[in-house]
Amino acid sequence: MTRPSPDPSPTSRPAGGLTAAVPPPGCPAHEPGPGGVHRLYGPVASADPFGLYERLRAEHGPVAPVLLEGDVPAWLVLGYAEILEVTRNPRRFSRDGRNWGEYRAGRVGAASPIAPVLLWGPDCTHQDGEVHQRLRSALNQSLDRFDRRGLRRHVQRHAHQLIDRFAADGEAEILAQYAQQLPMLALTTVLGLPEEEGPRLVRASRQLLIGTEKAVSADRYIQRTLGELVTRKSTDPGHDLASWLLAHPADLSDEEVVHHLRLVMVAGNETTTNLIVNTLRVVLTHPRFRGSLHGGRMTLPAAVEQVLWDEPPISVCPGGFATQDVELGGQHIREGDVLLLGLAAANVDPAVRPAPGAPMHGNRSHLAFTSGPHECPGQDIGRAITGTAIEVLLTRLPDLRLTTEPDDLSWSSSTWSRHLDALPVAFSRREPRGPSGAGATAARAGATTSPPPEAAAASTVRRGVPPTGPTRTWRALRARLRQWGLHRHD
């Protein structure tokens, strides 16, 4: 088993992670499932998923047998090199769920909670070769049409509106009131949906990703909403992903467009929420991490990369179905077997990390976005939303602090991801923006307000170009950014 680092980095996983104690022999809570195979779901796995990955690595090496919901057998790939071998060999590891032996044998069907993630669908995640390339090129080229600066300004506007709703309270629950709202508000604009759809879609995509019994009905709701959007955009196109996918020369059918919008929404929302809140957690709970930012030894983008190594928003993702018998990591994989990529485990593989939590200094070779032809196409958008969300929050509320002991923070886990349940904070009460307070009043009433002057300034700071003239607003902002180590050049 991997030894805990004697001086773990601030982003080392909290209690229940790699540093968790090895269970005593015979402890019933750690008993494996049928056939002595560990379940990747249920109370034992959710209580300590990272501890489970390390037990699996110790028992089986880089590839371990596991059980999914319904005790369906699967392989969990824990090794960094072995994940690269799977993702870079799409001919041997197909993404098409119709190649899954359990599906062909009728043991997994559409009603299974794992169906939305693993069974075949028309989006590019479930395709191989030329079909995948056609769909992926439409998606990549349409996502590339977004003006990144425009997207940042849009995120800043929503971030300020959300902060306005709680700034005068002096306290907030950052996960529910901020991190869970902002990515979907950004994504509704990316997709072409009205902003009011955001909160309902947040709930539905969370249920889908967590894989509860509500996953199937949540998926139906998302597809219906997106189907209506595609119908609207077919006759009234705009500057959004729905319209650009419909117009793309790859000639996607309406159904294909709906499934790709669903894919972007589900893949981009919860992941970005997790990244925002996980980064804020380490900034707020670890004085050494905060000190590194403050002292300019670490930039905010480097902090985000460190969190992507240590606490990737997706812990496990589908890796493919073996198209032939193959040896991998010392295991004999049979044709039709499903492989899952243990991204969180591979990021702490002793073969690539000197110790769990070791500082990575902005290195981007983690597997949080996987690799190969299916590597996440939205990673820069996710990074932009995350960086902007944290920057605006820390600029508006520079004395933000946790109101609970770090060890009292609780987590929930599914087969695929682990997330914080809440991040309660306090800060000095802030007057609403503007002399009359109209900004906050309007925001509380749910109205749309124009971005404050510091939003434009913060956008300029990220590009390292100060706005012309040392205005009062700019000087105040610069002082706050310095306090957080986010601004280092005059």
Ligand code: HEM
């Ligand atoms: C910042 C947090 C994010 C993380 C950690 C993340 C991670 C991932 C991972 C692990 C995959 C699976 C890749 C595979 O199957 O091998 C993926 C796929 C994908 N992601 Fe992201 N993602 C993030 C944000 C986003 C955003 C913001 C978007 C859209 C704007 C997005 C769009 C997609 C799409 C479309 C796929 C499917 C690609 C394919 O199968 O070809 N992601 N992402």
